[in-house]
Amino acid sequence: MRSRKPIYEQLVDKMKELIMHEVLKPDEQLPSVRTLATQLTINPNTIQKAYRELEIQGFIYSIKGKGSFVSLNNQTKDIEKIASVMKELEKLILEALYLGIQAGEMIDLIHALDSGKKGGDSND
Amino acid sequence: MRSRKPIYEQLVDKMKELIMHEVLKPDEQLPSVRTLATQLTINPNTIQKAYRELEIQGFIYSIKGKGSFVSLNNQTKDIEKIASVMKELEKLILEALYLGIQAGEMIDLIHALDSGKKGGDSND
DNA sequence: TAAGTGTACTATCATTCGTAATACAGTTAT
DNA sequence: ATAACTGTATTACGAATGATAGTACACTTA
Known part of the structure; x- marks a missing residue:
């Protein structure tokens, strides 16, 4: 039963809030895809989908082999x-x-x- | 190829805009489910779904056998x-x-x- | 009665969501 | 080089949703 909104979207919204409220600071490293998946008891692919969306929207950036981090954006030019x-x-x-x-x-x-x-x- | 948003939702948004901009005036009768379906070349069930949603949101009201009409709402109490x-x-x-x-x-x-x-x- | 209206139901197909398993690529520390 | 961590990509499957299709019922009006 999906609460009418996909899990990955809920995750995107949540992360965006945390970033905008500066609970997650710029350049701070996010939990890895697998770690967060274990913590939330959901599939790594779902996390990865959320992270990809967050990256597209400019809220985080990911580096292969290193991790995912909060973007510095405060004034976007998008x-x-x-x-x-x-x-x-x-x-x-x-x-x-x-x-x-x-x-x-x-x-x-x-x-x-x-x-x-x-x-x-x-x-x- | 769905433009990432369901047809019935697009229709709901469109109707809401028309109602809020008063292109569709209060108590004005809307096209019937079947008529609009023919005009837009989509299925009557899809129209009906949109109309039902609009009724739930209070933008229109429907009377069995008569038709669907724009609500008078200007100040909702919802x-x-x-x-x-x-x-x-x-x-x-x-x-x-x-x-x-x-x-x-x-x-x-x-x-x-x-x-x-x-x-x-x-x-x- | 006939033709129009909204409404309900079932069935079918395509797409999306979420899970699952696997693999590949890059970084870091040993 | 190896091991262990990171992100990323791919394919497959089941469940849920979107949209179509056909049919039926209830109500209003002429």
């Missing part, structure tokens, strides 16, 4: 990805407004996340 | 859905900030979409 995220954002904001969510509420959310990113980790 | 959208929004905003997108840019986007919703359709 124009395609930025455009894609902005488009998603527009869709979601429109839906939120349609649902009756106030613009101010969303703006507050942005400010909270933005200051939390600059000022440091005060809360979670 | 707390679960609002919470879900807010959570998605938070994830996406965080990723946008991580990519280097400025908070002000997102706020501008919100204002643009919000005024476009209240003031009427000046542009598209």
